[in-house]
Amino acid sequence: MIILYKILGNKMYLKKVARAKLPTKWGNFLIFGFEELLTKNNHVAIVYGKINSDSPILVRIHSECLTGDALYSLRCDCGFQLEASLSIISKVGNGILLYHRQEGRNIGLLNKIKAYCLQDQGHDTVDANRILGFSEDERDFKICVDMLNILGVKKIRLLTNNPCKVLFLSQAGINVVERIPLVVGNNPKNYDYLHTKFNKMGHLI
Secondary structure: OHHHHHHHOOOOOEEEEEEEEEEEOOEEEEEEEEEEOOOOOEEEEEEEOOOOOOOOEEEEEEEOOHHHHHOOOOOOOHHHHHHHHHHHHHHHOOEEEEEEOOHHHHOOHHHHHHHHHHHHOOOOHHHHHHHOOOOOOOOOOHHHHHHHHHOOOOEEEEEOOOHHHHHHHHHOOOEEEEEEOOOOOOOHHHHHHHHHHHHHOOOOO
16 A cells, blocks of 8 residues: 555545535534545545644544444444544544545455454454455555545544554655554454454554
């Protein structure tokens, strides 16, 4: 992914198509809709408060997880992280949540369910992806860089446990002035999943 960004340079692969109010239980946000120029896939940015391009803005990159975000699955920590991020952003007074619609680390919903099936048989989340013919993480964070650039954001405080996100954004020209841990939702059902992210993917949990 980092090599891909160097090859592609600064070409924009995304456009902003709409903006609307988004009232939530954490407060009143704005939702921005984006569309990929080549694939027509869409993503959203959820913005709270005033965004000042001169000051570091709190940002969470949240990859889509239907099972965790909408169905309250305990197999992962995604739904917990989504809710915690929106709560933290509203309490801080401003910030952005990029809802990165690349389900299952970008292997798609049905392949993620197949990976779940393999995990039920004893494989961990990394090995399950590899058995299905994918890498441990297929996500393209260039989309997130484009969203930040379109929103005029260059300096951020990043809510993440994933050091790869910090590295990629930094190499893509986003000034990550601080990494803020987001360790929430630990439970007996996702212990092995979190253990694997720590040991095999380098997550700082």
